[in-house]
Amino acid sequence: MADGADRGPAAGAADGRAPAQAPERAMWCDERFDFQSTFLQWLAKHVPNIYSAEMDPLVEEQEEMVQAGILYPLECYLFGEDPDIFLEKLQQSGTSQLCGKVFKGGETTYSCRDCAVDPTCVLCIDCFQNSIHKNHRYKMHNSTGGGFCDCGDTEAWKAGPLCTKHEPGASSSPKENSECQLNEEIMEHSRRVFPSVIKYMVDMLIWEEEKELPVELTIREKADSYYCVLFNDEHHSYDHVIYSLQRALGCELGEAQLHTTAIDKEGRRAVKAGHYASCQEAKEEIKRHSENVSQRPLHVEVLHADVMAHQKFALRLGSWLNKLMSYSSDFRQIFCQICLKEEAGSENPCFISKLMLWDARLHKGARKVLHELIFSSFFMEMEYKKLFAVEFVKYYKALQKEYISDDHDRVLSVTALSVQMFTVPTLARHLIEEQNVITTITETLLEVLPEYLDKNDKFNFQGYSQDKLKRVYAVIYDLRYVLVSKPTVWTDGLRERFLEGFVSFLRILTCMQGMEEIKRQIGQHIEVDPDWEAAIAIQMQLKNILLMFQEWCACDEELLLRSYRECHKAVMRCSTNGRSREKTVFHLCGHTLESRPYRVSADPVSIHLPLSRTLAGLHVRLSKTGAISRLHEFVSPEEFQVELLVEYPLRCLVLVAQVAAEMWRRNGLSLISQVFYYQDVKCREEMYDKDIIMLQIGASLMDPNQFLLLILQRYELVDAFKKIKPTKDQDLIKQYNVLIEEMLQILIYVVGERYVPGISNVTKEDVIMREIIHLLCIEPMAHSAITKSLPENENNETGLENVIDKVATFKKPGVSGHGVYELKDECLKEFNMFFYHYTKTQHSKAEHTQKKRRKQENRDEALPPPPPPDFSPAFSNVVRLLTCDVMMHILRTLLQRAVELETHLWTEAMIQMVLHLLSLGLLEEKQQLQKSPEEEVTFDFYHKATRMGSSAMNAVNVLMLLEKLKRVPQLEAQKDTVNWILQMFDMVKRLREKSSLATVGATSGSEATKADESTQDKEKAERKRKAEAARLHRQKIMAQMSALQRNFIETHKLLYENTLETQGKDDAIMEEESITSAIDYSRIALGPKRGPSVSEKEILTCILCQEEQEVKLESAAMVLSACVQKSTALTQNRSRILELSGDTLDPLFMHPDLPCGTHTGSCGHVMHAACWQKYFEAIQLNFRQRLHVEQIFDLENGEYLCPLCKSLCNTVIPIVPLQAQKINSEDAEAVAQILSLARWLEIVTGRISGYSMKNAKGEKQNLPPFTSKGSGNSALEFHSILSFGVQSSAKYSSSIKEMLVLFATTIYRVGLKVAPNEADSRIPMMTWSTCAFTIQCIENLLETEGKPLFGSLQNRQHSGLKALVQFAAAQRTTSPQVLIQKHLIRLLGVLLPNFKGEDTPSLLEVDMFHVLVGAVLSFPSLYWEDAVDLQPSSVSSAYNHLYLFHLTTLAHIMQIVISSATESPSAHSSDNSEEAQSAQSFCREVCQYTSGCFSQDIPGWLVWDCVKKGIMPYLRCAALFFHYLLGVSPPEELLQVSEEGQFKALCSYLSLPTNLFLLFREYWDTVNPLLQRWCADPVVLTCLKWKSIAIRYPRKRNHLIELPEDYSCLLNQASQFRCPRSSDDEQKHPVLCLFCGAMLCSQNTCCQELVNGEELGACTSHALQCGAGVCMFLKIRECKVVLIEGKTRGCLYPAPYLDEYGETDPGLKRGNPLHLCQERYRKLHLLWQQHCIIEEIARSQETNQVFFGFNWQLL
């Protein structure tokens, strides 16, 4: 808005008025005048006049007046010279090093994962493209608006803070100082001007009086002129506002819409002008109509016209300042100084604070101006940014409260600027240290959250408003921003302030500790599921903040210990619950536990324990830093009370166990969800993980037996481990079993999970590596799937990339799917079946995968735990749990139960866990023994496990139990594990026995196992034998398989090689002919040497009734499912406007541009016609019964899904058998003697004129006049055509005839977009046209795919084409022959001189292949006689085809020669071949007839070259056509790809001389007049003369547009995209047409188009022209491909862009760099060229019903 571009005309206007203004300008300059009052007087005089017509403003005129009347003089005064010149100079003198571009919603922003300090540091597209980060691991995202480019901010980037554009010295300016210093005079003026301007602006923006203006501005009599102004809000819907306006003002819909759009965009608008009373009335009316039960009325004000005008101008001044700011740092500094200046002795805030505080009350448009101004001034000057931040923090509380009660989006609030300040590390540190910002933010939270507090001062979010809570999140974000970068240097002040903030934060956590308690529901199910989302959502928001606080605390030992003390105090204060109860005592195994009774299953419990968890986090950091040794100085052991610390996390884990045991099922889904998130990756770090750590803290500090007794008691399992059989109740036993499993699992975790820095000596990398290993042990995974399963840190990083290559190998994706990572083999040994982050399903999947793998490798199935890392000293006591009495008791009891086969009291899972615990104990002892001398190792697991139990019941030891366990049949699967444990026992025993230190170590390990070798060997041998057997079995199966495969090939050889096979057959039939000659001519399709048709009995199976039937003329019809569609796939000219309706179209001739054809495709599935009809009626019935169900396909238009493959079809092709024809070569030779081309022409002419004479007697025929000279005797030869051989026409069964009509009508209906009409004369034309066009499409496809012409078609293409050509030949019989003749005569008009009619198009305006197909298919109609149905005999056809083909070929060569006349030789060639010579002489002829227009200088070789290349597609199409029409086998060469061989083979197959110009010589007499006619054609002459654009041959093959390799190039293009219809800068959805490359403005009302009375979106209306309704687009901002068809259908398709992990990124959610995948783009190309887009849409809609709601019409 404020860039230099719009200055031109305004400045010009100013010049025009200059004389009038000169004195006044002078007045301003006069030092004696007080600038302020003069300025205000000036404004008071002009502003109301300029903005007088608010209802219907002439925006451009207003702007002109503002420029000329106010801004221009102001600038003149300010700069002291012509503003344009001055600003130009200033611009030249260099730009700021900061980019500061403010993002609009939807703009793409870039961040660098390698260099950005945090993810909020972003670059605009220009800076990014010019920065070093382009080659780093960048991320792209769509901005929500409101941010700005951080280019140039050295604190935002670890490297490369400047792009080349903003680099100092990058500008061409010769000045050393990149920033031009303003001279003192201008500075002085600025200091005079800015205060007045700013004061006026601020005063007007916060002006509250409706009727009055400030006195300084009131200079004239106040007119009674008011506006009723409506404000925007986010509560009322668009439609509701429109409705209210229509009702209240009685205005038209259009006007109401106009108002509403403007209000939505600007934030307010005058909707009525008039006297005060009438405006007041309108205001009340609008309020009344907009109010209802659930909604407040709209915000309406009545404003005096002058107030409105001044407010408007105040905003204009704002954007003027904004522009000025970009020119000079001095301006910015002066501006900032004035904005920050506080009135001396006044309590009033400074200007900028006033505006900030008023922000929530400003309307949208005003806020935008204000925020932009802040960006362009304060944020561009680091020093002032800091001062601004200080002001911001000063009013932080007030601002946030205003925002929370406001209803506008966050991007429109001044509070959204916080991210720009808080994330700057130095600024954040300053704000913490000087402004105590952490405390300010947490106190703000504490002030806005109390409405959610319950009577215990805990949060309770029942019935909260989601919208409101989301606004509170904004404050939480701010806390995160402040903490995002950890300080490296700590001052005392910083430490104190941080600690103060931390304590304040603990107060929030105190409100969360134990919030939303739940109680188990017994008996009845709860009535309403309580709200749980809010609490969990806050937990998610806090997760990283909690982690960051812990990290900050750990920066410094003193700080850590002090914060630990504070946190510990807070936890203790919250742990009062249950203290009133008396302690009880219970005993087990001679140990006693005294505790206060509490039962999770009966008492209230909460999963929210952030205080306990923070303490656990600080505890591991104490352990990691070693500060733990000083803990007693800060928290005395008496105060510590570890039992109390453990209590709450333990309850939470028990709750999870009880939920798993289904004890809480009456508490509904809410609890299930909470438990899910408790363990989910989004929350677990600060929930579940920390609870496990707290148990580990407990285990390390408590007596192990006491600890286990506490666990047993909280799990309510004390009874389950007593001798007495607990109960007979099956449900209860099941419950117990689940609880025992859950408890054992927790014990495994407490002892075994050590991958936390501080618990053991591992690094963060080790932890991530372990997570990834365990994920990949389940299955190979995509990069994004792994990322999703890993916790993210505050910078949204998981650390995945740093370690992934160490543990996994990447496997690239194919054409679909995505790339995956596979675990490296050497990492498999790290697999721990009981990994604590596995869900139950993941656990069993991983176990299954790993066992299967071991089996395949012929190894045992034992999956023992990997040796865990050693505990760090603070936690080393945890392992004592394993050897304590209670643990032994638990293990023994469970093993005993298994051995005694008390089946209901144990489960296999339970035993697995017992075995796992045993393994952990043995591993621990082994590791300790290997490290230290035997006598120093006090860990005596072996000893404890082999000791007898204390009581009689347990009078066996664990070792003995294990031996017995091997014989338990239910535990067969665990046998390998048991064996492994037994070996370990043995090994540890040996290690213990070796008292000498020397032998302890690795060697002893191997020795220890030696004794076992004999038994092991036996097992090994057995295993080997089994493996061998399995291998043999596999081999056998493989052998069978390959035999089957061979059979398959054998059986189907016929399919592939039937040409060869039948070749032999035919040879056998034609015994009388010599074999050699048979081979010679059998591969010629035309003329007397025509080869025999290869047709064999065709027996097909109906896919519906599964019955077989032979295809015969007289049988009931069989049909092929098919889809007819319009297509522009071959068009040579996309700018051509297509007719949308074919009512008046004449489709007989196809333009050589092939703008739009009718394509017929088939999926190749065969049905009986009757079966198909029944099927179709059934779906129709089905749909009529369920009317409201939305249909995927349009039954009205005959659409259905193929019953077998579900392809979309809209008709069927009848299968007509090929009529085998064979020529008697002697006859043919004889005929050849007489039937020359000239003679043939004569006969044909005679026949036709005979007809016309005959017909002329009856009705008047519209036949072209005959100009033939030889027509005198033509009447005599009327019948002579018949003398060259006739035969009776084929007789089709009525069912075939019916299908012929049906299919032909569909082609006509779809191809022309008209209502079906079986009698329309254009039906045969459309039949020929689709036949020709489909062949051209297939030829095109084969060429682009580089496949041979014959033998490489897909099965469906082959059978579809075969059926289509045979149908097209047969269709003639269902139309009146007179009609066919009429069409034929028109077609011949192009080829023959004596048939030229008035409507015969010029040679350059027809596609010759279409003419050929039409003429060949309609020609037999000449044989029709009134009485009998006749058709040409084989010999006649052979000649007819030959001559028709030769004639069209001649015409086509002529087309090529003419169009190549404009070619200029690019290289010189001395080719003087025979062909070149012929070409040369031919050109001379042409030159004669064109009176020199055709230059004969064109070298012959060039012409020949053009012809040879240009004619190829035509020849290839003709070969396909005649092959499918006649069934004559093509030459071998056409089954391969070879350029030279192909041309010769085509010529031979089509009876052409390879020197094509010989054709002209051969037929010279006939051709001569033709040539003359063609050349005399005015179109041809213009073309030659003016070199106007004639279509070139070969035609260009269409491809999807070329896409850039790097996706950000496309985004770049999109960012420069401007909607062609509207000038505003609001967000657009640029969409790229992949057919033509047009960029469209999608999903926006501005670009909707009215087509046939319907509003269509830009894409839909473009598709009608570009793709005849079917089109393919790329939504650039979303990186998705859209396929659409017509107005109602479409689907999304993955874009062909992949990130380096082989994954697509719809919606740019992940934002990784994307690169074009050629294979996938090719696939899209084929989808188009194979005409499968419609099919793809139908398939996607069937599987993915989501898009039914989408209005494709408006895309």
Ligand SMILES: [Zn+2]
């Ligand atoms: Zn930038």
Ligand SMILES: [Zn+2]
């Ligand atoms: Zn830059």
Ligand SMILES: [Zn+2]
């Ligand atoms: Zn970088």
Ligand SMILES: [Zn+2]
């Ligand atoms: Zn059937």
Ligand SMILES: [Zn+2]
């Ligand atoms: Zn099918």
Ligand SMILES: [Zn+2]
């Ligand atoms: Zn297009």
Ligand SMILES: [Zn+2]
């Ligand atoms: Zn638009």
